[in-house]
Amino acid sequence: MNRRKLYPAISIVILAGLITLVLFGGDNWLGRLFGTAGLDDIKRDRLEQSARPMFDRQNVELVGHIGGTAHAIAVQGNYAYTGIGSELAVLDMSDPMNPNRVGYVVLPGQVMDVKFADSLVYAASDLGGLRVVDVSNPASPYPVGYLSALACAESIFLSGGYAYVGCNNGPLQIVDISNPASPMLVGSWKGSAGGIAVFENTAYVTGKDGALAVLDVTNPASPAQVGSLSIGSPASSIVVQAGKGSSGRYAYIASDSGLRIVDVTDPASLSIVGSFDTPGWASGVTLKDDLAYLACSQNVSTGGSGGLWIVDVKDPAAPVEVSHIGNTMLYSQVAVEGNSAYLVEPAHGIQVMDISNPAAIQEAGIYKTFPDPNVITLSGDNASTPFAVIGDRSRSLAVVDLADAANPRLVGSRDLLYVPQDLKLSGNFVYIASNDGAGGPGGWYLIDVSDPSNPAEAGFNPSSVVHSGVALAGGFAYFTGEYNQNQGAFNIVDISNPSSPNDVGALEFSGFGETIEIQANYAYVADGHGLQVIDIITPTAPVAVQSIDTDGYARSAAVSGDYAFVANWSKGLQIIDISDPAELHMVSSYNPSRYVSDVAISGKYAYLLEVAVTSESGQRTSWLEVMDISDPSAPAVVGYYLGFPYARDIAVANDTIYVAAGGLYVLRLGTSAISGSVVQANGSPVPGVSISAGPEMQTTTDDLGNFRFDGIPLGGYELTPALTGYTFYPPALSSATISPYNQYQIFTMLPPTDTAVLSPDAAANLDLAGLQGQNLNVEFPAGAATFTGTISLEPTIVSDGAGFAFAGHAFNLAVLAN
Structure with missing residues (x-):
């Protein structure tokens, strides 16, 4: 059948009908169409509502955190406020033998120093500047203010309503904190300021630089240097106090050579009056009564001991050792409260010493940390208590209890001879690929974690291979790495009897052997140059099947179904079709303008770790990006999280994301909601309309015409309304992604199309009932047509050319020849 146009006279009748509908139509229909209704339902992310967001993020929320390098401590009463990695952690020290974390808050970057005053902690963050945290409830610290626009922030001192913030490379910055919610920079001084003290x-x-500088800060906006003195070696901590009686003022300085006591009574005439040398580097000092407590770091050049030294400084000119406890630790700060000294050890945590008898120091408890996690593996769904096993660059292993994701707990640890580069868990055993961390070989470990609190070495197999990756499948362990420069190594070990592993196969290939994944009968290796596919159907004789160059540096690969996802450093994410392992081809790519270092796949999402380098400082920060890969040819970003220190590994389980980044971050991919309503063209609600958002996602409009889908995964959806005999505008809504806000959509239900037979000798009539509350009648007199056909009147919102429109309303009018 052919479609024919009606005569213009008929069109005029229709136009008149349309004008009548607009004049007598319903309420704010256009406003409803363009979404002015339903905005009260939109729920914004609580961090984005905050006037002081700490992190840039969308659809990814921080759930929990633990670990990182220990940097700082301040003690008040029974609580220690510590800077460990990115968190300000509050430790209950009421039992010095068993320090316990009771609260924490995660801040940007690394928390380098902390000071306590009036229920507030002021934290110096290397990426976040000055952060002010309310700790009036130790179990729930929360940020109240910040000043990020600082040149650096490594050390801090509080005095007279000001925070003095500095770092070893300078400058010293003076911040007005009279309003903690809004700190303001008021002055600065260019000079090295790793240790700061203010007196009057x-x-x-x-x-x-090994110098002591004295500044007049009477006018904080304009500090003026009034004196200086060479200490003779780098110095990182200083305490100043008045001498006994009227005997002046003294500075007690922890330097690489030990304790130096300086008479600072006259800033123009400074002099060292007393000294006490330590075998290690003195890194921190504090005073109590007439005793100086020195935190010392082992001198790695001479082997000089680290530890805690207690020195009698009653006579500043003649300091005398009271006692010490030596070890190989690298203590950096010390605080004293009551009968305990608290020492910060970057790689180990917070060590408590009993100093009730200063002449006989005794070790008490320790709050342990893992400073620099490199790799993560998860216990899986079968574990009675979920846990993570973490390989740390400090040559150690940590076991973290994940039963409470918001409060992960370190429950076990073990030192290793080599640096773990990858690890996988099978049953009670962890298989670890390791090397020396400097390009030299190591071997692979077998660790028994049947008792998570006491991981035990069950075996170590030295190797000439610089191991980088490990995968487990079918009773075999597959290791990859390199023999030498650009000579990749692939080894297969029979682990059917974990206590007696047996090497069964090996293969060399061109590349580096970074990571490995197993799917079916193939191993997929990210080899630096690209993706390498190895046939492992015969474990004793692995065969290289195919490879593809990704034109970048392939650091990591993840496999899911017919696709491999390659983290290709400066060239972003590469998606490769592996449906035929012998014929690989590129499907698509995504380049975020950052360096993609790792990728993990779970369900319909790819999780990317990305590295951004700050050109001014060379500092590395990391992003997490989440991509919908349900269509591998068109991956779409659905969420991201920015705020990590340098991130090294990622693992995903049940929509929970674990990131190794100066500690363990626990994050969760958010869900979203779609809601809306169905109305008639006059705005009246339409109940009982079926709404579909995909398979197993159906609902029906309620009495007010509203519908809602809650808790749906992020991604793209097509909404389709249906009610027998009716059409809708729009007929379907296609959405590329779900935004961080609730999506709201309004559908307008139109009356059914009316049809009639029109012939040259007979009149015809069309009726549309209920459109904007009006009845529309269109009459066709005899002789209106020159041929016999079926005429249809279809209500729509936008004309497609067959009808006329007014204020957004139109009808498609057509005659089809019989």
């Missing part, structure tokens, strides 16, 4: 209107600063 004078600031004393030391640093890696």
